Amino acid sequence: MGAAAARLGVAPETLRSWGRRYGLAPSGRTSGGHRRYDDEDMTRLVLMQRLVASGVAPAEAARRVLTGDSSPRDGDQPAAPAVGGRRAGAGGTVLALPDAPPEARGLARAAARLDAGAVHAILGDLLVERGTIATWDTVLRPVLVAAGLRWEQTGAGIDVEHLLSEAVTETLRAHRACQRKPDPGRIVLLTSPPGDWHVLPLHVLAAALAERRTPAQVLGQLPVSALVSAVRRTGASGVFIWSQRPPQSAEQTGQQFPVDALPTSRAPRALVAGGPGWAHGVLDRRVVVSESLADAVDLLAATPR
Numbered sequence: 001m002g003a004a005a006a007r008l009g010v011a012p013e014t015l016r017s018w019g020r021r022y023g024l025a026p027s028g029r030t031s032g033g034h035r036r037y038d039d040e041d042m043t044r045l046v047l048m049q050r051l052v053a054s055g056v057a058p059a060e061a062a063r064r065v066l067t068g069d070s071s072p073r074d075g076d077q078p079a080a081p082a083v084g085g086r087r088a089g090a091g092g093t094v095l096a097l098p099d100a101p102p103e104a105r106g107l108a109r110a111a112a113r114l115d116a117g118a119v120h121a122i123l124g125d126l127l128v129e130r131g132t133i134a135t136w137d138t139v140l141r142p143v144l145v146a147a148g149l150r151w152e153q154t155g156a157g158i159d160v161e162h163l164l165s166e167a168v169t170e171t172l173r174a175h176r177a178c179q180r181k182p183d184p185g186r187i188v189l190l191t192s193p194p195g196d197w198h199v200l201p202l203h204v205l206a207a208a209l210a211e212r213r214t215p216a217q218v219l220g221q222l223p224v225s226a227l228v229s230a231v232r233r234t235g236a237s238g239v240f241i242w243s244q245r246p247p248q249s250a251e252q253t254g255q256q257f258p259v260d261a262l263p264t265s266r267a268p269r270a271l272v273a274g275g276p277g278w279a280h281g282v283l284d285r286r287v288v289v290s291e292s293l294a295d296a297v298d299l300l301a302a303t304p305r
Contacts, residue, residue: 001026004037004045007128007178014117015045022062024048049125052118095146095160104139108146111164119167127175132208133294140168140204165200172207179207182215185305186237186267189230192221193277198244201275205240205296214301224258232263238270238300240290243277259284270303272296 004026005012019025024045028038037045044065051061063069095108103126110118126135147161188209190202202218209216219230231239241257257273273283274290283289290296 001037003178004042005174007042007124014121018045018048018058018062022048022059023066024062046125046128049121052121095143095150095157097142097146100142100146101138104142107139108143111143111147111160111167114159114163116163116167119164120171123168123171124175127171127207131211132172132175132204133297136204136208136293144200169200169203172203176207176210179210180213182210183213183305185215187234188214188216188238188240188270188300189219189227189234189236190216190240190242191219191227192242192244194221194223196221196242196244196277198242198275201242201244201293202240204293205242205274205300208293208297209301212297212301214297215305216300224261227258228261228263235265235267236269237267237303237305238272240270240272240274240296240300243273243275245277257283257287259286268303270300272299 001012001015005015015024024041026035026037026041028036028041030036047065048058048061051064052058056064095112097105097108100108103122107119107122110122123135123140126139130138144161144164147157147164150157151161190205192199192202197220199218199220202220206216206218217234219227222230227239230236239262257271259271262269262271271284271287272290273287274296278289288299290299
């Protein structure tokens with residue numbers, strides 16, 4: 001169950017509930033009598049997840065999966081989350097996503113209802129089907145931007161933004177854990193400048209690198225001395241620093257990427273910056289500013305390890 005949940009990007013409790021309530025339990029057994037999900041079980045779970053993400057109530061979604069009628073229909077409505085054992089109304093904070101695809105609108109509705117389980121289900125399905133880069137570019141980033149803009153404009157919705165961030169981080173970690181073992185070699189370190197706590201993009205990048213079998217470690221925001229120590233101890237093949245917040249001056253931006261403080265290495269080392277915090281700064285010529293998630297992955301995965 002743990003492995004199936006990790007592959008789908010949902011909590012194991014969700015699979016237990018689907019098995020207990022709707023009959024989507026594992027049908028395989030090991031020689032020792034332990035129940036296991038086989039390929040047909042996983043196919044049904046993926047279909048169940050897709051239907052729930054499209055707005056079908058879990059009970060109806062399970063009925064369609066078990067009867068072979070698993071296509072979303074016009075008029076399907078989002079399922080209201082359970083609160084205290086009761087069904088709640090849709091409620092929540094509406095995020096404006098007029099030009100976003102249906103998956104992004106579904107994710108926004110789930111986040112607005114504070115339905116972490118639905119966020120896990122939607123993202124888990126997308127990550128398995130499309131991969132991290134496509135999920136980030138077309139679904140996740142538009143929702144995060146909309147949540148941030150709503151908070152800036154109205155002062156409301158910080159609970160939605162925080163739930164979304166936590167649920168997304170958990171799902172990305174689960175997706176990363178079920179990728180193939182990384183290729184042997186030096187690790188890539190992912191960090192942010194001191195005082196910049198916006199580390200969700202680091203987890204997105206780590207998941208995308210895991211799909212490329214590139215070993216990476218999220219360190220979060222670090223003081224320069226700690227980053228230097230980490231680079232020295234690991235012999236890192238690359239350092240990526242994400243800066244969300246613009247600094248007070250261009251000079252401060254240059255100081256935030258401590259090129260000269262990093263230990264030298266005979267082997268090549270990629271130095272990559274990302275995020276809007278670097279937009280107005282003048283970086284050392286040895287630092288490459290990534291233009292997108294895909295660009296950052298290419299830069300960091302291409303360095304010999």
